[in-house]
Amino acid sequence: MKASISVLVPVKNEEKNLPDCLRSLDWVDEIFVVDSHSKDRTCEIATQMGAEVVQFDYDGGWPKKKNWSIKNLPFKHDWILIVDADERISPKLKNDILAAIVSDTYQGYYIRWKFIFLDKWMKHCWSHGWMLRLFKKDLAEYEDLGMRGEGGWDNEVHENIKLDGESACLPGYMIHETNVSIERWLDKQNQFSTWNAKRRLEQLNEPIPSLKWFFSRNPLKRRRFLKALYIRMPLQPLIQFVYFYIIKFGFLDGLPGLYFCAFRAAHELNARIKIYEKKHLNSQEGKD
Structure with a gap:
């Protein structure tokens, strides 16, 4: 059956x-x-x-x-x-x-x-x-x-x-x-970072959700609350690497774990640079 x-x-x-x-x-x-x-x-x-x-x-x-x-x-x-x-x-x-x-x-x-x-x-x-x-x-x-x-x-x-x-x-x-090959995987990550940069620019204009969301049984609400805090923090690439590789014991995942955590940090760096680029270009266009 x-x-x-x-x-x-x-x-x-x-x-x-x-x-x-x-x-x-x-x-x-x-x-x-x-x-x-x-x-x-x-x-x-x-x-x-x-x-x-x-x-x-x-x-x-x-x-x-x-x-x-x-x-x-x-x-x-x-x-x-x-x-x-x-x-x-x-x-x-x-x-x-x-x-x-x-x-x-x-x-x-x-x-x-x-x-x-x-x-x-x-x-x-x-x-x-x-x-x-x-x-x-x-x-x-x-x-x-x-x-x-x-x-x-x-x-x-x-x-x-x-x-x-x-x-x-x-x-x-x-x-x-x-x-897929690492080359193709990185191509997709580059696309994801472009998406993330635009999405985060929108999220930064939204209010931080209620603290009640952090204690919700709904995983989506908890993730939304933590994401709203995270995107407002400095040094996000470093935070990503320390969190995944050290705090979550990513080093126990061997050499692939090191590579993956480094790629995650690079993804954050790419997104941050694209956010800066967008803000900088917008400010320059405003002056012109």
């Missing part, structure tokens, strides 16, 4: 990652692979492995791919699970999900990553990252942050899901393992 779950897998040119992703989902009843006109074998692989392929055409506005899919795909089950192509559902998480969907206590569940970098689990330095990925149909949608063309994305990357209901956290891990 297949589980009564509908899965959404957003993709574009994911022929390397998609097979492992879909194999980890062979226990669910329905899988939609939503593509953005891939030029590799992504669609062929998805069809061969039993998924239904749907094409998404982005017009540059809102909604983006995942939110469009949530609102428009004919899901036949009450529970929807979102899995990216470079993610896999672990056996433990599978059992947690199966237990969760038979309960009416919660309408959504947060899932955390087991992040693999240079073939090693970043067990210590990157052990956070709760994401709402399992939820009841018609009770959730992605927030619109007003971010459109940054990074060239037609897919929600940093946007979070808003849930109309109660949520909890599942203990099992979603394994995140991207089969």
Whole structure:
């Protein structure tokens, strides 16, 4: 018997990652692979492995791919699970999900990553990252942050899901393992830092959330409160490195852990420089 779950897998040119992703989902009843006109074998692989392929055409506005899919795909089950192509559902998480969907206590569940970098689990330095990925149909949608063309994305990357209901956290891990070179990974990080720079400029104009958010059971609220404080601190690249490598014992993740923490600090530096550049250019334009 297949589980009564509908899965959404957003993709574009994911022929390397998609097979492992879909194999980890062979226990669910329905899988939609939503593509953005891939030029590799992504669609062929998805069809061969039993998924239904749907094409998404982005017009540059809102909604983006995942939110469009949530609102428009004919899901036949009450529970929807979102899995990216470079993610896999672990056996433990599978059992947690199966237990969760038979309960009416919660309408959504947060899932955390087991992040693999240079073939090693970043067990210590990157052990956070709760994401709402399992939820009841018609009770959730992605927030619109007003971010459109940054990074060239037609897919929600940093946007979070808003849930109309109660949520909890599942203990099992979603394994995140991207089969790309460091060169390609750094290209994406450069795009992310551009996105982060623009987003933080907007966040700096917003008030800091109430202290109650720090004590909330909702991981998203806690993260929002801490982020509002963090973006106002000086020396952010140094803070990133000290926090992940020393305070979170990233040094126990070996040489890949050192590289990853250094890359995280570099990401912060890139974002800070881009923020400075934007502010400086705006001030110069104002003088002109």
